[in-house]
Amino acid sequence: MRLARDLRILGLLGTLLLCLAWEAIGATGLGGFTWPPLSRVIAMLADPDRWDLFGRAAGSTLASAVEGYVFGALAGIALAMLTHFLPRLAPGADRLAAGMHAIPTVALAPVFLILLPAGSTAPTLAGIGVAFLVYVAAASGLRASSAAHRDLFQVLGSRPSARLLRLDLPAGLPSIATGLRLAVPAALIGAVIGEWFGAPRGLGVLIVNGMQNFQIVLLWSAVLLVALISLTAYLIAGAIERAVHARFR
Amino acid sequence: MAGSGGAAIALHDVTRRFPLKGVPDGVLALDRVTLDVRPGEFVALLGPSGCGKSTLLRMTAGLDAPSTGTVRVGGNEPAAVAGRQGFGVAFQDHALLPWLTVRDNIALPFRVAGKPVNAARIAALIALVKLTGFEGAFPRNLSGGMRQRVNIARALVLEPEVLLLDEPFGALDAVTRRHMNLELQRIWTETRTTTLLVTHAVEEALFLADRIVVMTGRPGRVAQDLAVPFARPRPVEVMREEEFHRMQDSLVLALEPEAHD
Ligand SMILES: Nc1ncnc2c1ncn2[C@@H]1O[C@H](COP(=O)(O)OP(=O)(O)OP(=O)(O)O)[C@@H](O)[C@H]1O
Ligand SMILES: [Mg+2]
Numbered sequence: 001m002r003l004a005r006d007l008r009i010l011g012l013l014g015t016l017l018l019c020l021a022w023e024a025i026g027a028t029g030l031g032g033f034t035w036p037p038l039s040r041v042i043a044m045l046a047d048p049d050r051w052d053l054f055g056r057a058a059g060s061t062l063a064s065a066v067e068g069y070v071f072g073a074l075a076g077i078a079l080a081m082l083t084h085f086l087p088r089l090a091p092g093a094d095r096l097a098a099g100m101h102a103i104p105t106v107a108l109a110p111v112f113l114i115l116l117p118a119g120s121t122a123p124t125l126a127g128i129g130v131a132f133l134v135y136v137a138a139a140s141g142l143r144a145s146s147a148a149h150r151d152l153f154q155v156l157g158s159r160p161s162a163r164l165l166r167l168d169l170p171a172g173l174p175s176i177a178t179g180l181r182l183a184v185p186a187a188l189i190g191a192v193i194g195e196w197f198g199a200p201r202g203l204g205v206l207i208v209n210g211m212q213n214f215q216i217v218l219l220w221s222a223v224l225l226v227a228l229i230s231l232t233a234y235l236i237a238g239a240i241e242r243a244v245h246a247r248f249r
Numbered sequence: 250m251a252g253s254g255g256a257a258i259a260l261h262d263v264t265r266r267f268p269l270k271g272v273p274d275g276v277l278a279l280d281r282v283t284l285d286v287r288p289g290e291f292v293a294l295l296g297p298s299g300c301g302k303s304t305l306l307r308m309t310a311g312l313d314a315p316s317t318g319t320v321r322v323g324g325n326e327p328a329a330v331a332g333r334q335g336f337g338v339a340f341q342d343h344a345l346l347p348w349l350t351v352r353d354n355i356a357l358p359f360r361v362a363g364k365p366v367n368a369a370r371i372a373a374l375i376a377l378v379k380l381t382g383f384e385g386a387f388p389r390n391l392s393g394g395m396r397q398r399v400n401i402a403r404a405l406v407l408e409p410e411v412l413l414l415d416e417p418f419g420a421l422d423a424v425t426r427r428h429m430n431l432e433l434q435r436i437w438t439e440t441r442t443t444t445l446l447v448t449h450a451v452e453e454a455l456f457l458a459d460r461i462v463v464m465t466g467r468p469g470r471v472a473q474d475l476a477v478p479f480a481r482p483r484p485v486e487v488m489r490e491e492e493f494h495r496m497q498d499s500l501v502l503a504l505e506p507e508a509h510d
Contacts, residue, residue: 115413118287146344148340148342148344149344149346151307151310151312151340151344152338152344153361154311154312154331155310155311155312155331155336155338156331156334156357156358156361156362156414157333157334157336157361157362158361159363162360162361162363163361166346166357166360166361167346170346170348182461221505247348247349249347
């Protein structure tokens with residue numbers, strides 16, 4: 001407990017130090033003119049005139065990320081269950097998932113831009129990243145039940161569906177929860193990259209606009225916003241993961 | 250089947266070979282074991298470590314299959330008996346589900362069978378194994394002895410045709426173990442379920458069983474089959490009787506030579 005509190009304080013200190021360094025490098029001009037001090041970035045984010053712009057962009061990115069996250073997670077879990085019942089499909093599904101994951105998102109984006117209806121590139125890219133991570137976690141989670149428990153269910157005359165519901169799924173929840181946490185940043189990365197390649201609005205669009213129009217502070221503001229959203233969601237997912245681990249292990 | 254008509258458990262000429270790398274014929278774990286358990290009988294299986302007791306029990310439960318020979322429970326294949334929820338099992342590893350409370354762990358066989366949960370039956374069993382007040386506790390918050398009592402209650406909840414126990418108290422200290430034997434004796438006297446108990450402990454076998462089957466070391470064969478003469482219900486004092494000590498000594502001796510191989 002004491003150690004945990006100490007670690008938290010250390011983490012806060014580290015973050016503070018990082019912010020100070022950012023500010024100092026920006027203020028002295030050590031990082032060149034593309035490195036603005038943190039205070040200017042925060043000032044832009046805090047400017048009420050910009051809230052509408054940032055709010056709509058963040059809302060759009062978040063919507064894409066959440067859509068991709070939900071569908072990707074469901075697809076990953078569904079595929080894991082399918083291979084659980086039909087183990088012959090497992091090697092093929094593993095390879096498909098690994099293959100999809102091996103192709104860089106940036107390389108896939110233009111393809112989806114052509115193939116998919118307008119506006120669905122961002123959620124699709126978010127979903128693919130999420131689906132892979134959740135599939136891998138769920139597939140190994142569904143195999144995590146102990147031999148003694150599997151024997152018990154067999155002797156109790158369990159049907160496969162009862163075993164999935166009452167043994168394999170609960171035993172796999174810790175692993176699935178870990179996968180869901182790791183998938184949070186993947187969803188946001190997918191959404192932002194998807195927006196780079198074409199979306200009416202979003203933080204990814206702001207980032208691209210900032211780069212192309214040399215609006216350095218705007219660029220940094222959008223990046224900082226993505227990072228803050230990702231970090232917050234990651235921390236929430238981490239808390240859920242800890243609760244699941246405490247309950248199901 | 251000849252010779253086993255009416256037997257609750259009938260193992261006939263059972264041989265089990267396990268494949269082993271580098272050994273062409275594998276390991277012969279059980280060699281032509283024949284064993285009948287009558288309905289309502291409590292049989293204890295005694296033998297040195299590695300003689301195939303657990304294997305025999307797993308085959309009875311349909312978790313393993315004999316290389317040659319037949320296994321019948323109530324005249325049926327074990328898998329069919331499992332399918333109609335005819336087994337109650339408690340193994341050394343209590344195998345309670347860590348995410349379920351005591352009550353839900355005991356209710357599990359109902360749910361797995363797709364039967365409505367009989368709350369009154371569960372409450373009665375919780376009282377029987379003396380866990381009243383712990384219904385909502387999780388296994389991780391129970392002592393080893395309490396977990397095994399949940400395990401026994403779960404094994405009994407569907408009123409099984411056959412109870413299979415594999416060293417259910419093997420991991421407990423001597424005092425708790427003796428206490429659990431008293432409890433099991435009391436519970437069993439109320440239900441009289443056909444029971445096959447695997448154990449290392451001679452005292453446990455003598456106190457609980459109607460009949461003791463002693464096996465030889467690898468490969469496992471039936472060496473002795475003796476009736477336990479003590480009348481039921483058996484009080485603790487049975488363990489102080491001279492006949493009890495005499496049988497205990499002779500059984501320990503029967504197991505002894507195997508201990509040094
Ligand atoms: N799945 C298996 N694969 C290979 N060999 C096995 C397997 N299960 C058991 N054996 C072998 O069969 C023999 C009997 O094992 P078993 O577990 O039935 O013995 P046991 O009498 O229950 O021993 P203990 O009293 O130590 O529990 C042992 O030699 C063991 O190595
Ligand atoms: Mg054993």
